[in-house]
Amino acid sequence: MKNLKFLSAIAFGFLLLLATNAQAQKFPGLDKSPMDEALFPADSKIPAKTAKIIYSRPQLKGRALSELTPAGKVWRTGANEATEITFYKDVNFGKTKIKAGTYSLYTIPNEKEWTIILNKDTNVWGAYSYKEANDVARLNVPVTQAEESLEAFSMVFTKADNGVILNLGWDKTRVAIPFTE
Template identity: 45%
Template sequence: MTRIYKPLMVLIALVFWNITDTYAQEALKPRPSPLEMVTMKYEDTYIKITYCRPHKRGRKIFGDLLPFDEVWRTGANEATEITITGSIKLGDQIIKPGTYTLFTIPNKDHWTIILNSELGQWGAYNYNSKLDVIRFDIPVLTTKEVYEPFTIAFEQKAHSAELVMMWDRTKVTIPIVFM
């Protein structure tokens, strides 16, 4: 009986040790700027934007936390990425299907919108303008409403859409035409 008893006790001890080791792991804390994904589909064209949502938290955003005339990752943490499965016209530029990094350069009266071919970037620290696919300016709207988290959304129309970015009292609307 002791021949069976010792291995059985060792096995039980290993199982309990494994269980307590697994449950002793530190719980992951949620990010202060959570990951978000927005999507839209029009006929055979699908658009997906993956970004992290920073919050205002009482801070002055544009011209302070985000200085004017500097490249921004368009969110927090990893740089924002946009995937397009069919050709579209974004603003006044034609975009071919693919995945791009979405950078912006906020200014007081307009933003510069940039799609860049280098993926997997953290922030805009290694931004390389030589890899820009498109770049254009779009006017800024000032809103009465305060948007606490940075928000990207789509507003779908009959045969087009708008890509809308909102934070604090700032709103930027980029027209999308499906090709």
């Protein structure tokens, strides 16, 4: 009788362990704005990187770009968490020297130019807790229009003569952000 109770207790514990383990293995569905990153240089065979940006990629889904990036308002430059850019060496952003490190990247869209903001706050959700007092630097850059429309917000680095350019594209809007060495 004691052996039967002991075996029952072991069986119950084993089943409880299995049930708990099964619960831990539930995974969420795919995010509607998947996270992505861009590196410079992008070639994986080059280990020394200049910059990396991590952002989420919202989709137009039939909506107007102006609805998703309202003119004159601080935007997290993507979706979900605020976009974060890491510099692995010091760079210049306009006339401001930016020390190697990680920063949040915000933008203020307007029709002819966007204000690009590097902010020292990281690990923040959206632009809800954005504090202008924590800006490290701001730079106004012109907006151009492309013929090709991009459904998903996209970023890519390209080489420049004296540094690197971070290119932003969504719908037909294009913004090029220069970082010099």
